[in-house]
Amino acid sequence: xxxxxxxxxxxxxxxxxxxxxxxxxxxxxxxxxxxxxxxxxxxxxxxxxxxxxxxxxxxxxxxxxxxxxxxxxxxxxxxxxxxxxxxxxxxxxxxxxxxxxxxxxxxxxxxxxxxxxxxxxxxxxxxxxx
Numbered sequence: 641x642x643x644x645x646x647x648x649x650x651x652x653x654x655x656x657x658x659x660x661x662x663x664x665x666x667x668x669x670x671x672x673x674x675x676x677x678x679x680x681x682x683x684x685x686x687x688x689x690x691x692x693x694x695x696x697x698x699x700x701x702x703x704x705x706x707x708x709x710x711x712x713x714x715x716x717x718x719x720x721x722x723x724x725x726x727x728x729x730x731x732x733x734x735x736x737x738x739x740x741x742x743x744x745x746x747x748x749x750x751x752x753x754x755x756x757x758x759x760x761x762x763x764x765x766x767x768x769x770x
Contacts, residue, residue, distance in 0.1 A: 645724035647713050654712035654763055656695040665696045681739050710751070715762035718748050722762060725752075744768060 659665040666685055670677045675687040675694065683698035695710075715721050718736060726732065733751045740747035746768055751761040 644717065645721065651714045652692065652711060653714045654693040654695055654710075654761075656697060656710040656712070656759075658699045658709075659696050660699065662696070662698055669694070669696060679740065684739075710759040710761055712749075712761045712763040715750075715764040716766060718750055718762050718764040718766060722750050725762075741768070 662683055662685065666677070669675045669685065669687055675689065678686040678688050678693070680686070685696045687694045687696070693712075695712075722730075722732065722736065730752050733753070735750075737749045738746045739749050744767060745765045747763065748766050749761055749763050751759060753759055
């Protein structure tokens with residue numbers, strides 16, 4: 641199995657926590673803990689740590705119960721990797737989602753669960769088509 645068709649050797653790039661109150665969480669993580677707020681998208685807040693992004697999202701947005709967590713693997717090749725994982729039995733919850741757009745890239749996401757129901761996602765900054 642090649643590394644381009646698996647998660648071997650990929651960086652863990654984001655962790656996520658769920659919350660009940662987004663305003664309270666924003667104040668806590670930004671103002672109390674001092675984490676830089678990168679951006680907000682929908683009911684999600686994104687903070688930058690050294691080499692890892694922390695996402696705080698409302699329970700219904702993230703799809704995990706309060707206290708649940710999600711891990712995200714770096715996947716700039718999200719389409720090809722998703723196809724490879726599907727061929728080995730991974731059942732994605734929905735098609736690829738674009739959660740942020742910049743002038744040059746799109747942040748794409750695709751989620752699935754392990755056999756015990758733990759949330760895992762592929763996340764990639766994909767260059768935008770010309």
